[in-house]
Amino acid sequence: MKTQLELARDALTSEEIHVISNLEHIELEDIRTNVANGTVVIIGGSRHGSKPVGVGEGLTSKVNASIGTSTDIIDIDLEIKKAKAAEESGADTLMELSVGGDLDMIRREIIAATSIPVGTVPLYQAFREATVLYGDPNKLTEELLFDVIERQCADGVTFMAIHCGINLYTIERLNKQGYRFGGLVSKGGATMVGWMLANKRENPLYEKFGRVVEILKKYDTVLSLGNGLRAGAIADSLDRAQIQELIINCELAEVARNMGCQVMVEGPGHVPLDEIETSIILEKKMSGGAPYYMLGPLVTDVGAGYDHITAAIGIASSSRYGADLLCYITPSEHLALPNVEDVITGVKAAKIAAHAGDIVKLRGKIDKRDLDMSLARRDIDWEKQFSIALYGNDARKIRESRTPESEHSCTMCGKFCALENANRYFR
Numbered sequence: 001m002k003t004q005l006e007l008a009r010d011a012l013t014s015e016e017i018h019v020i021s022n023l024e025h026i027e028l029e030d031i032r033t034n035v036a037n038g039t040v041v042i043i044g045g046s047r048h049g050s051k052p053v054g055v056g057e058g059l060t061s062k063v064n065a066s067i068g069t070s071t072d073i074i075d076i077d078l079e080i081k082k083a084k085a086a087e088e089s090g091a092d093t094l095m096e097l098s099v100g101g102d103l104d105m106i107r108r109e110i111i112a113a114t115s116i117p118v119g120t121v122p123l124y125q126a127f128r129e130a131t132v133l134y135g136d137p138n139k140l141t142e143e144l145l146f147d148v149i150e151r152q153c154a155d156g157v158t159f160m161a162i163h164c165g166i167n168l169y170t171i172e173r174l175n176k177q178g179y180r181f182g183g184l185v186s187k188g189g190a191t192m193v194g195w196m197l198a199n200k201r202e203n204p205l206y207e208k209f210g211r212v213v214e215i216l217k218k219y220d221t222v223l224s225l226g227n228g229l230r231a232g233a234i235a236d237s238l239d240r241a242q243i244q245e246l247i248i249n250c251e252l253a254e255v256a257r258n259m260g261c262q263v264m265v266e267g268p269g270h271v272p273l274d275e276i277e278t279s280i281i282l283e284k285k286m287s288g289g290a291p292y293y294m295l296g297p298l299v300t301d302v303g304a305g306y307d308h309i310t311a312a313i314g315i316a317s318s319s320r321y322g323a324d325l326l327c328y329i330t331p332s333e334h335l336a337l338p339n340v341e342d343v344i345t346g347v348k349a350a351k352i353a354a355h356a357g358d359i360v361k362l363r364g365k366i367d368k369r370d371l372d373m374s375l376a377r378r379d380i381d382w383e384k385q386f387s388i389a390l391y392g393n394d395a396r397k398i399r400e401s402r403t404p405e406s407e408h409s410c411t412m413c414g415k416f417c418a419l420e421n422a423n424r425y426f427r
């Protein structure tokens with residue numbers, strides 16, 4: 001079976017391209033061309049039993065919500081509720097990142113419970129199975145690692161973050177620059193670094209990259225080149241180890257694309273506002289325009305308890321400068337496993353931020369919704385406002401909780417409603 005990339009290169013327009021063209025109001029041929037040159041990837045679709053989601057050049061920024069059990073909290077019903085809440089709140093994709101419980105069963109149930117594309121980080125399960133089988137994650141074998149990747153693809157996983165770009169060069173950079181202010185914060189990345197050091201061996205995901213690509217191609221699972229050395233502190237942003245990994249990931253993106261595999265590259269992490277644009281320019285230039293999947297980014301280290309806001313600021317800026325898929329952050333980031341309420345709050349904050357960035361990134365193409373809202377506000381048409389707002393039901397609840405004296409104003413200014421007063425003179 002051909003991948004979306006191969007079909008597009010054969011000048012074929014898949015049913016998924018038709019769906020995305022309708023949703024995003026973009027010409028079929030423009031999307032097909034961008035899928036063929038690798039600047040757009042299509043995640044999911046009929047062969048995966050999910051909605052197709054277009055990510056990349058010229059398309060609206062998409063938001064990913066990550067869920068999954070931990071070793072401390074293993075509650076499959078809770079994870080299914082979180083998955084459904086994320087989808088209902090507008091998440092475009094979902095990453096199932098469980099590390100506790102029956103991982104195959106949890107993944108399959110989450111995929112069955114949602115219609116948006118589900119992604120994974122297979123290293124989590126591989127290291128977990130090595131720990132169960134051999135009592136030590138560093139005893140993970142190549143065969144088990146590739147078996148887990150294929151097992152997850154066969155289950156219908158639509159995209160996978162795989163840490164191929166951490167190799168002996170990146171570890172050398174890490175050693176030479178000295179330990180970081182924020183340490184290593186990627187679970188998969190830190191465990192793979194530990195495996196390489198313990199076994200004194202190259203990362204098999206880098207050494208046998210062709211094998212990784214062949215497995216993902218077989219299922220048209222989009223390869224997301226993982227950011228294992230992403231900065232976990234503002235002070236570590238754009239350090240040499242991270243840039244080394246980015247360079248390698250961009251080289252690998254070219255290899256994967258040439259082999260016919262859909263591919264995107266992952267980015268950080270913790271990034272100050274003035275380095276977000278740099279990160280995006282570097283990734284786009286070095287990868288030949290592969291879609292950029294940014295995790296957050298978090299623009300300060302001190303927002304604990306409110307990191308959905310910290311990330312929303314970063315997401316708006318990333319989206320504005322050209323990032324394509326943004327991973328949400330919840331209020332419980334750095335503190336605890338998110339609950340359902342955290343997931344809902346995180347998705348909504350990220351969606352609003354991504355839209356704010358898109359107003360600039362796609363100027364002239366998506367502004368009508370904001371304009372219609374402005375007119376509805378000016379005309380004090382509450383029902384219209386609720387129907388246009390990204391989260392109209394939430395807006396309605398707030399208004400209805402504080403009923404004004406006059407239907408034509410709200411309790412903020414009451415009798416001094418600026419709009420009502422001005423509308424008398426300017427209609």
Ligand code: SF4
Nearest residue numbers: 410412413417418419
């Ligand atoms: S009362 Fe004030 S806040 Fe409310 S609609 Fe009028 S101008 Fe806007």
